[in-house]
């Protein structure tokens with residue numbers, strides 16, 4: 212690999228496309244003749260305004276975002292959105308949540324601080340190894356929204372069919388699958404994603420919100436910064452934004468467009484994930500942790516015959532140039548995160564390595 216980089220299977224922050232990193236490196240001291248780095252630039256300057264505007268325009272093109280949705284770049288990453296969603300959208304004080312794993316549980320815990328949370332479906336009974344049936348949920352008339360974590364980064368599940376929300380706005384945490392496949396934005400009330408997994412550097416979330424959900428009647432106690440209206444009215448420039456993250460994400464949006472957009476990403480991601488899942492299905496040593504039809508194309512958790520072996524495999528992969536394969540501390544085992552920027556060769560090389568490991572360690 213060029214630059215001596217490793218295949219980095221981290222769940223986030225995660226790999227970025229190498230050509231994007233090269234472009235950023237070339238511009239880091241003097242951005243397009245401005246005489247300064249984007250890190251040193253006023254967020255009120257014309258140069259930065261263009262970076263911001265292009266980032267939004269390119270994201271709109273990539274996802275085909277309808278005109279009645281606002282695109283917001285908000286600091287603080289994913290965890291801030293757990294609170295913001297509830298603070299902004301709980302008008303009646305009731306919301307429905309689907310509980311599918313670690314990240315939906317965090318969202319639920321946070322939302323409970325601001326109103327009544329109804330868990331309308333859960334996969335807790337089987338250790339969050341599947342996506343529950345969401346075709347006929349019991350949604351009260353006064354529910355403000357239905358919330359899902361569309362790809363559970365730790366548990367490795369993903370939705371291939373969206374819930375029937377019975378007319379209520381669907382809110383989705385897309386952090387670990389954002390831009391990995393085409394998305395019909397019109398089916399959602401709000402999509403949000405922490406960008407450090409499938410797009411750029413940590414510290415920012417992209418929020419795509421239908422305009423009618425932006426409220427100007429929020430209670431007085433909601434902090435100014437936590438109101439979506441604050442960001443929508445100011446085109447995400449109410450205060451100093453995460454300029455660097457906006458710039459890097461903008462580069463990735465352009466790169467994805469040049470690569471053929473989300474259809475092309477989907478095709479590649481399916482192929483990459485199949486390499487790993489086919490191997491796991493064949494293997495007598497490694498076992499995938501998730502029901503087949505709900506398996507994430509981005510985060511692939513698996514186990515070896517024992518905890519001790521898991522640790523040995525992690526050490527062996529690291530020594531061989533595959534980094535960050537240790538499963539999340541809450542679930543153990545192994546996990547390969549194979550976001551957009553993970554090259555196919557990285558997955559092929561990992562599968563070859565695991566196959567060899569199996570041959571040497573199983574009797």
Ligand SMILES: Cc1ncc(COP(=O)(O)O)c(C=O)c1O
Pocket residue numbers: 223287288289290291314360362363364365384385386387405414
């Ligand atoms: C699906 C999902 N939601 C939310 C978060 C929290 O994001 P952050 O660490 O940016 O607060 C993460 C991971 O970090 C995640 O994977």
